[in-house]
Amino acid sequence: MTATYDAIVIGGGPSGATTAGLLAKAGHNVLVLEKEQFPRYHIGESLIPGLNSVVDELGVRETIDAAGFTRKAGISLLWGAERKLWSIAFGESGPYDYTWQVKRAEFDLLLLEHARKLGAMVIEHASVREVLTTDGRATGVTYTIGRGTEPIRAEARCIVDASGQSKILAREFGLVEMHDDLKNLAVWTYYQGGDRLPDELSGNILVENHPDGWLWVIPLSDGTQSVGFVGPNDRMAQDTRPNLELLESKIATSREAKKLLRNATQVAGCRTAKDWSYTCSRFFGPGYLMVGDAAAFIDPLFSTGVTLAMKGASSAAATVSAMLQEPDREEEFAQAYDEGLREFLGNVLSFVRFFYDASKNVEAYWAKAQDLIDPIGWMTARDDFIIMVSGLNAELAVMQPHHDAAPEGVAEGRRASSRNKGVEWGNVESVIQ
DSSP states (O other), X not given: OOEEEEEEEXXXXXXXXXXXXXXXXXXXXXXXXXXXXXXXXXXXXXXXXXXXXXXXXHTOHHHHHHTTOEEEOEEEEEOSTTOOEEEEEGGGSSSOSOEEEOOHHHHHHXXXXXXXXXTOEEEESEEEEEEEEETTEEEEEEEEESSSOOOEEEEEEEEEEOOGGGOHHHHHHTOEEEEEEEEEEEEEEEEEEOOOOSGGGTTOEEEEEETTEEEEEEEOXXXXXXXXXXXXXXXXXXXXXXXXHHXXXXXXXXXXXXXXXXXXXXXXXXXXXXXXXXXXXXSEETTEEEOGGGTEEOOGGGOXXXXXXXXXXXXXXXXXXXXXXXXXXXXXXXXXXXXXXXXXXXXXXXXXXXXXXXTSOHHHHHHHHHHHHOTTOSSOHHHHHHHHHHTGGGGSSSSOOOOTTSOTTTTGGGSOBOTTTOOBOOSHHHHHO
């Protein structure tokens, strides 16, 4: 017998769990197919406040706070022509004083379990084998659970691809477009002990420019630190040293990272990953949407990955719900989702490309952020920079789909309501008036 759902979500990471959770919260019948068994390891531990409104929309903030993750109040950078260490605090601009540095195995499991609690059917060890189509429209999938099982057929009115860099639908329909100027390679490991940045900066990520790329140091709640280096793929490929030796050489020739790690001990193996940026030529088609890394991956310089996943998922859930309520307007809703997500991604991509030139003065980076998200100059350039690197430009008139047909509660996250300051800050009117 073929099971039928309102929506099938391929993937249970942050984008899939968020999409499914919000749809289930709105009363929709949702199936999540996750190929792995959670908890599972994943890189991308440093979050930014752009996802906080979705955390509130899901109703999962208290659970995240109770998990004891390091509170991240800002970003510290050694970047720019002056070669000085400078920091921003999220609370300077926008509604949130902090977000979190997380172990993704724990954070992602928390989100997936919450989706279950909201009513989504979640099947792990489930591998999608085929995307079913009828007259060019995606109508379902076949999948297997574990090894050696017969394919199971499931149908839905909408398929959401949240399969991460597997990009199941994008590969199926030939939609992936690479950004050749952002083909980087990351190498990283974990250290225990060492030092943190002082006082109110102690939970910050350190992002340090290096002649060959850049380094990150992320303080985690168990006393370990995630430490990595990102550099151009072609140059890294020419370096024949073992990965750990390469990473240690970059730390040794850093200025701030080596200070934090001088008394630290390596406590995990070295890992590598391609950080090749890409964007799909479209984020929807007949019967389907793509979200998170299945839609686009942008260089991790500003830790935007999980925010892009969860903010995109909030918009995707609102869009799918609207499509289910008014199927005659499906194209309109899907196009609005595509345009909003593409505008947000375009701003992030433009800013990352500009910021990679570390020869500029700090004020030039602030001015670029203002040019992208606040060209009229209603706020200071520094405030605009903070909003940009916080991912809060997604709270402006961007990524706000036509959800007038969505049930109440689906798109609550489009207005960021701060529990830290007790103020509303969520649309362009409230910012510029």
